[in-house]
Amino acid sequence: MYLSKTEAAVLSTTVVGSRPPAVRTRRRLWPLLGPAFVAAVAYVDPGNFATNFSGGASFGYTLLWVIVAANLMAMLIQALTAKLGLATGRDLASNCRARFPRPVTWGLWAQAEAVAVATDLAEIVGGAVALYLLFGVPLPIGGVITAVVAFVLLAAQSRGYRPFERVIAGLLLVIGGGFAYTLVASGVDAGGVASGLVPGFAGTDSLLLATGILGATVMPHVIYVHSALTPGRYGDSITAGRSKAGRGRLLRAQRLDVLLAMGLAGLVNAAMLVIAAQLFTGDTAISSLESVHAGLGAQLGSGAALAFAIALLASGFAASSVGTHAGQVVMAGFLRRHIPVLVRRLITLAPALLVLGLGGDPTTALVWSQVVLSFGIPFALVPLLWLTSRRDVMGAWVNRRVTTLAGAVVAALIIGLNGYLLVSFVR
Numbered sequence: 001m002y003l004s005k006t007e008a009a010v011l012s013t014t015v016v017g018s019r020p021p022a023v024r025t026r027r028r029l030w031p032l033l034g035p036a037f038v039a040a041v042a043y044v045d046p047g048n049f050a051t052n053f054s055g056g057a058s059f060g061y062t063l064l065w066v067i068v069a070a071n072l073m074a075m076l077i078q079a080l081t082a083k084l085g086l087a088t089g090r091d092l093a094s095n096c097r098a099r100f101p102r103p104v105t106w107g108l109w110a111q112a113e114a115v116a117v118a119t120d121l122a123e124i125v126g127g128a129v130a131l132y133l134l135f136g137v138p139l140p141i142g143g144v145i146t147a148v149v150a151f152v153l154l155a156a157q158s159r160g161y162r163p164f165e166r167v168i169a170g171l172l173l174v175i176g177g178g179f180a181y182t183l184v185a186s187g188v189d190a191g192g193v194a195s196g197l198v199p200g201f202a203g204t205d206s207l208l209l210a211t212g213i214l215g216a217t218v219m220p221h222v223i224y225v226h227s228a229l230t231p232g233r234y235g236d237s238i239t240a241g242r243s244k245a246g247r248g249r250l251l252r253a254q255r256l257d258v259l260l261a262m263g264l265a266g267l268v269n270a271a272m273l274v275i276a277a278q279l280f281t282g283d284t285a286i287s288s289l290e291s292v293h294a295g296l297g298a299q300l301g302s303g304a305a306l307a308f309a310i311a312l313l314a315s316g317f318a319a320s321s322v323g324t325h326a327g328q329v330v331m332a333g334f335l336r337r338h339i340p341v342l343v344r345r346l347i348t349l350a351p352a353l354l355v356l357g358l359g360g361d362p363t364t365a366l367v368w369s370q371v372v373l374s375f376g377i378p379f380a381l382v383p384l385l386w387l388t389s390r391r392d393v394m395g396a397w398v399n400r401r402v403t404t405l406a407g408a409v410v411a412a413l414i415i416g417l418n419g420y421l422l423v424s425f426v427r
Contacts, residue, residue: 034165035229036254036261038322039078039222041172042119043071043265045319046126047373049289049312050366051212052269056276057286059206061189061196064273066210068197070217071266073410075258077381080388080399080407081223082254085230087388087397092227093333095393096383108379109334115220115376116330117348119323122369123150124352125362127316129289133309139356147349150320154341157325161229171318176264178311179271185300186278193274211417212370217269218414220373220380221326228329230254247396288363324348375418381411 055063081092088095093112097105127146131137137145156164201207279299280286286295289312297305327344331337355365387393389404399407 033257036257037169039226040261040265041168041318042219042222042322044175044268046316047122047366047370050363051370052272053276053292055209056273057280059202060277060281061192064196065199066213067269070214074218075262079258081227082230085227087394089231091333092224095387111379112330116327118369118372119221120348121352122366123316123320129362130309130313133293143353143356146316149317153321168318171314174314175311176268178307179268181307182304183271186275211374212367214374220376223380224329225326378415
């Protein structure tokens with residue numbers, strides 16, 4: 001358990017149902033929040049910057065509905081994976097190992113590792129681009145710096161999850177603040193926003209970007225991470241959840257955590273696309289993160305360009321540390337094996353440095369990394385739905401039928417979108 005004495009006292013009053021002390025609501029609520037904010041950072045990683053700005057610049061407000069829909073899907077998925085951890089005391093990967101045949105477990109582990117590499121590619125490249133924009137650091141060196149900083153941030157876990165959560169939540173607020181400033185400066189076309197909330201596409205290219213947005217928003221690796229952060233996070237959740245009242249309190253705390261964190265991430269993602277649609281629609285010069293930075297500076301001034309670069313840097317640092325943690329969770333859960341964090345950092349760093357060293361286009365690499373992530377979503381989502389729908393796994397925490405049905409619809413939409421994209425490219 002990773003709780004201070006103060007947090008444990010607050011949790012005990014909340015879980016067992018006795019009246020909490022007469023303190024401010026903020027102080028009672030704070031110990032219950034955290035895991036979803038760590039997951040939320042992955043939903044605003046540098047891959048989101050590339051896909052959202054590309055979507056807004058290329059198709060205006062057309063794909064805004066994709067961001068909204070993907071964020072609602074993310075809320076459902078993260079709530080389910082957090083509940084799995086609460087109900088079983090184990091993360092998703094460990095539950096898969098306990099319930100599935102070994103060949104299936106190994107296959108899930110292999111694809112999860114591939115997703116981790118794609119994730120790290122986006123985050124390292126994004127951080128490197130931010131360092132280049134801010135300080136002129138060469139991209140390969142910026143990639144190494146990003147990896148080192150992420151490693152240092154991850155070391156905060158040696159003091160428990162709370163310090164790590166605070167650092168990540170702080171960086172998430174930096175990202176949100178940067179885009180709030182830019183959104184106010186750029187303005188919003190209410191009519192354009194309304195039209196963008198109507199589902200529709202503008203050809204195969206828009207479908208590719210929609211898949212990238214989906215892959216950047218519903219992140220398979222944090223489905224594993226979130227389930228690993230909730231066991232023990234709310235006290236002895238298995239004991240407390242034996243009563244209906246205890247389960248209700250825990251679920252309300254967990255759902256509030258998801259609502260606040262994913263809501264903030266969704267607003268940031270929507271702001272990116274709205275800014276791009278407002279300023280860059282039809283501008284063929286806006287084809288990379290560097291051009292977005294330059295375009296913001298030209299249209300809104302140096303303050304907006306600086307806010308963008310700082311937000312991108314915070315995103316790269318925070319999301320990279322969460323991605324490395326995801327790799328540890330996946331290997332420990334599926335294989336019950338550990339490798340030193342430094343070794344894992346070096347392995348996942350290699351593809352990103354290869355792209356940067358060979359002079360590949362960072363923005364293109366970011367977009368395609370998100371497409372790879374989108375294809376990895378079903379391999380985490382389908383086992384999650386199967387496990388949370390089984391009473392022998394979840395006990396009294398088992399999904400309601402409507403919840404399982406909603407999850408199945410989400411999975412079908414994601415798989416169908418990926419399949420359509422694949423067929424379109426084969427043709």
